[in-house]
Amino acid sequence: MPSSGQVSAPPPFVALAAHPVRWRLMAELAGSDYRVRELVTRLDQPQNLVSYHLRLLRDGGLVTATRSSADRRDSYYHLDLDRCARELAGSGTALHPALRTSRTPSGPPLRPRRGRPVSVLFVCTGNSARSPVAEALLTLRSAGAVLTRSAGSRPRDHLHPDAVRVLRERFDVDVSAQRPRHLDDVADESFDLVVTLCDKAREICPEFAGPVRRMHWSIPDPAAAGGVDAQGYAAFERAAEDIDTRVGHLLPVLATTRQREGDP
Template sequence: MHAEQSDLVRRAAVHAALAEPVRLAMVDALALQDVSPKELGARLDLPSNLLAHHLGVLERAGLVVRGRSEADRRRSYVRLLPETLDGLVPADVRGLARPSRVVFVCTHNSARSQLAAALWARRSPVPAASAGTRPSPHVHPRTVATARAHGLDLVTGGTAHVRDVLEPGDLVVAVCDNAHEHLDRRSGGTSTDRLHWSVPDPVPADTDAAFEEALTLIRHRVGRLAAAVDTAAPGRPA
């Protein structure tokens, strides 16, 4: 079996094991401490036969192991294997290397890319920048107001063209469809150091609500990417 397919099968088995409320509750109970089967059954009000069944499913999925007590060998304790939960992240995310910088790109570099860089600067120590494929002369006033309302510092006071910003080792995140497709044409669709977030442009609506919605969409994505980057090994593949 191909390694990627094997990884999908393994992850599917873990998801299947967790897709049952009792087993998910068992994993939750083991998140901070090791518990004896008897204690676990009492906590979840499970009869011994159901406890044994659910523990068996979790063991076969590689989520928990049982070990004998060093004090009383008649007792055993169930221990969670958190690395199995970490492995639920897709392989291409687990293989992400920490970039030297993250550059957020939209069309005009006046709204989405500016907010993304500001959110990133708050969330991650990895430096951030922003740029546009057809930059406007200035940052949109509602971008400035939205950033100020959320206590965000815009990374720069102006706009810039992507060709003047990108450097080797950058991870590019296109935060709009136009920029993504423009960059795709330039690279021939072969770039591996770029991500795409399809965030609607708030500028045509030009309302506080539209800018707030864009900020919310970007914030969630920034959080997920920053978590992956924070745990990645330094340096990007050649």
């Protein structure tokens, strides 16, 4: 901390986040992954300006980009919330040692809901890897407080063996008896949130009845890394780690949303 009378430059995170356009980009990406043209529409700003500020956020390590599996000419942008939390904590410490924090900020605890529980649907193409992993991890992390389902636009005949394995070995969750389900099988159900994990599935995911919130997690298909071998399994480990991180970020969002609805 600088001594009295000294003037120092703000920490890099503060300098990055303080710009109005970059802050709005971060706010949008905190809720979902988006493509540039979608961010242009949401911010109502010129594309060259949005791209410029996205590049600065990427250079600062706050935003990452993945090539869309639906259109390789496109990319989805994702905000690294864990990195933001670390940088925010460091910025506070730079101002005063009393502002040091050793834990990641979190929202209120997620408790079982009175009446109908909050419900989340995870969607990908085959419902054999990413979406069932997300379903299992949200069920685990919420301790049953969230009614969680998954489905696919073109479901496979069975779950991918490495998806079953990674859940068993890393999270002690057994989904070996689960079978992929089609989106048609859940069309009549009500959901508070629909999360697509596949860029292709996002393009064709149907509308659901009621005020359903939509969110997109652009996660590469781990099955595209190869067959059931060491190299392919590593891709499933990476995907499961990414999904688990995002599920952890989703929990306080669900709790906060439920509090706004008047459910303690």
